[in-house]
Amino acid sequence: MKNFECLVDSADKTMEFAEKLASYLKPGDVITLEGDLGAGKTTFTKGLAKGLGITRTVNSPTFTIIKEYQGNLPLYHMDVYRLKDAYEDLGFDEYFEGEGITVVEWAHLIGEQLPNEYLQINLYYNQDSGRKITFLPKGDRAMQICKELFE
Numbered sequence: 001m002k003n004f005e006c007l008v009d010s011a012d013k014t015m016e017f018a019e020k021l022a023s024y025l026k027p028g029d030v031i032t033l034e035g036d037l038g039a040g041k042t043t044f045t046k047g048l049a050k051g052l053g054i055t056r057t058v059n060s061p062t063f064t065i066i067k068e069y070q071g072n073l074p075l076y077h078m079d080v081y082r083l084k085d086a087y088e089d090l091g092f093d094e095y096f097e098g099e100g101i102t103v104v105e106w107a108h109l110i111g112e113q114l115p116n117e118y119l120q121i122n123l124y125y126n127q128d129s130g131r132k133i134t135f136l137p138k139g140d141r142a143m144q145i146c147k148e149l150f151e
Contacts, residue, residue, distance in 0.1 A: 002137075004146045009130040014040045014123075015047030017133065022051025024148050027073060027099045029141065030115055032107030035123035040131055041105045044123065048103060049075055060105070066095070074100030081106040117141050 008014045025031075031048070033041040042060045049058045054071035060079050069075040076095045095102045096115045107114060117139025126132040135150075137143040 002143070002146075004135040004137075004150050006133050006150075007126060007130070008133060011040065011043050014043050014131060014133070015050065018044045018047025019051035021145070021149055022048045022101075024145050025052075025073070025101050027101070028097060029145070030096050030102045030104065030118035032114065032118055032120045033103060033105045033123065034108060034120065036125065039123040039125060040133075041123060044121065044133075045075075045077055045103050045105075048101070049077075052101065068100075074098070076100050076102040077105075078103065079105040080109050119145055 052071040
């Protein structure tokens with residue numbers, strides 16, 4: 001499948017791009033976020049939350065694993081980094097098949113539990129312009145989102 005990418009030069013631009021993405025999302029969409037520590041995964045999620053009409057402060061669920069936010073659609077924000085050494089069945093599929101949007105940071109650590117279709121987003125430091133955001137659609141729905149977003 002085709003990959004898509006954009007360059008952003010600030011945290012605000014990262015949030016703006018994620019806010020725009022939110023307008024294309026539907027219940028049951030799953031987004032995975034990968035990237036180095038500090039690359040902007042939680043910042044991206046804050047932009048999604050804003051685009052979903054969530055007014056509550058969004059922060060990383062590192063110690064709680066899953067945080068839920070209510071907006072125009074529910075947002076299920078997961079950080080599975082701490083699960084890397086222990087397999088746990090936390091009912092992820094209930095979130096993936098739920099009525100909201102699921103965002104999973106460090107999703108490669110639970111790869112076998114991910115649904116067949118999702119939108120993988122990688123955030124990288126780019127020396128010249130801040131951050132490079134790469135979109136790797138997994139499945140037809142994710143490809144549709146990318147095509148609409150990048151038109």
